[in-house]
Each structure stands twice: as structure tokens, then as C-alpha cells.
Amino acid sequence: MAKDYEKLLDRAMDQIPEAPHKKSRFEIPEVDIDVSGNRTTLKNLGSIASELGRDPNLLMKYLLKELGTAGNREGDNGMFQGKFTKGELQERIDSFTEEYVLCDECGRPDTELIKEGRVTMLKCDACGARSSVRSV
Known part of the structure; x- marks a missing residue:
């Protein structure tokens, strides 16, 4: 009986996905x-912005400012000098996520980012918190 149990346990363990208890559903x-x-x-600017739930133009503007360079968007790509x-x-991108997404x-x-007068606010749909963020 113990061998049958071990066989069933091994079979069940083989069917469990690699990371069943992922820490977070969100990954940068x-x-x-x-x-x-x-x-x-940057070949995947569009998909990064989509994953973060932000406008690609906002992300591009932030990256250009932070890198201190010129550039432009071409489709889903970001071009930097x-x-x-x-x-x-x-x-x-990690610092953008910390400041403008989380x-x-x-x-x-x-x-979501919302404007209240001239102030940009980060409004959380999960807990209802609001905090001001610097404009990009």
C-alpha cells in the first residue's frame, strides 16, 4: 500500500507546473x-508599455529624459541616439515602474495616472490610495 501511495504521489508531483506559487502576477x-x-x-518598447499599462509615448518621453539623449518612436520600437x-x-524601466506604475x-x-488640476496622481484601483507623482 505504501508503494502505491508513493507512485501516486510521484505521478501527482510530475503533473504540477514548475512555478505553481508565483510570488506576483506582475513582472517587469x-x-x-x-x-x-x-x-x-529598444525593439519591444510597445510590449513593455502595454505590460506596464502605460502609454508608449509616456514611457519613451521618460526614457529620453532619464538617458539625456534624443530619439523617437517608430511603431513598437524606441530609437535612441x-x-x-x-x-x-x-x-x-525599473525606476519608471517603481514611480509611475506600482x-x-x-x-x-x-x-492609473490621472490629472487633478495641474497635478498628476497615481490612483490605485486595488486599495484606493492616491499619491502625487512628478510629471514626465
């Missing part, structure tokens, strides 16, 4: 870049 997307000459292309590493861009109170990504 990883950047995909292409450096050619003196230009860096200068050579930037994957780490530099990932660090800026709730200060509960840490969830269920937020």
Missing part, C-alpha cells in the same frame, strides 16, 4: 535592444 518585462553604430533600438546597454535601459501603499500594479 525584459528589454530587447539592438545597437548599431551610434543608435540604440547613442550607445546604451541592456542594463542601463532595464534600470530606467502603488506606494500596497505595491500592486493596478494603477
